[in-house]
Amino acid sequence: MMMKEDARTLVSTKWLAKRLDNAEVRILDASWYLPGLDRNPGAEYAKRHIPNARFFDIDDISDNRSDLPHMVPPVEKFMSKVRKLGVGDGHQIVIYDGLGMFSAARVWWLFKMMGHRDVAVLDGGLPKWIAEGLPVDDEPPLIRDRHMMVDQKASFVKDVTEVAAASKLGDYEIIDARSPGRFRGEEDEPREGLRKGHIPNSKNVFFKSLLNDDQTFKIYLN
Structure with missing residues (x-):
């Protein structure tokens, strides 16, 4: 499309x-x-x-x-x-x-x-x-x-307290755009010292899943 x-x-x-x-x-x-x-x-x-x-x-x-x-x-x-x-x-x-x-x-x-x-x-x-x-x-x-x-636009950023609250209350969707392996904690993080895994109740939408082989978007969104 x-x-x-x-x-x-x-x-x-x-x-x-x-x-x-x-x-x-x-x-x-x-x-x-x-x-x-x-x-x-x-x-x-x-x-x-x-x-x-x-x-x-x-x-x-x-x-x-x-x-x-x-x-x-x-x-x-x-x-x-x-x-x-x-x-x-x-x-x-x-x-x-x-x-x-x-x-x-x-x-x-x-x-x-x-x-x-x-x-x-x-x-x-x-x-x-x-x-x-x-x-x-x-x-x-x-x-x-x-x-x-x-x-x-202050609304574009949430601090750690707001994200933690959203994780518990579900009033916002939390999307994790990393690879499935990193999301599941099966792969090491590229930055030294970071813990593996993901924020509780977040959803994994790997950014590369939205791209074609030539790195263009599969769909133009307007």
């Missing part, structure tokens, strides 16, 4: 290829890799990226005051970092990553949480782009700061 593309959710490589030189489109490489893959997203971006893409560093654009990884950054930090990427009000943002459909979705969610409406993920990401013979570049784009207003 294929539904119309939605510039606030998901766009195709064909859609983006037609808009590479559009001054109001901002392309972000949000690649990030789990420990153990031995890949450096910043170095890979420097060698090869979609033309005019800017590198969105998930490790940097997070709350580094926390001892937990990749917590939501303070609003002021998010605004400052994004402005320095030349992303501002009114831009159509397209996000991709080096695995096809992985970390780009997290950054899409972060922009939505910060109140930016026109942001989409590139369906199939960089692997599909390259497989189709579309152009790549090794030069960073010329970047000028742009103004961005942020309207943070």
